[in-house]
Amino acid sequence: MVSYRSDGIPSESELKELICQYKTNVKIKKYGNYKYALSKNKKSEELLFIGE
Known part of the structure; x- marks a missing residue:
């Protein structure tokens, strides 16, 4: 599991x-x-990447 923010680098897809x-x-x-x-x-969201 990785916690990330939507406006981070690398991008969500990367x-x-x-x-x-x-x-x-x-x-x-x-x-x-x-x-x-x-x-x-102020518009970023928290993203959780969950790998299985």
Whole structure:
């Protein structure tokens, strides 16, 4: 499981591709607004990448 924010680098799709190299099934759960301490973007969401 990886916790990430939607406006991070690499992008959501790039990170999923990376995780798919090690896990055959990757699910992404999105949770509402997430304020990262150093980010000025107020529209980012928390993403949980769950690999099985």
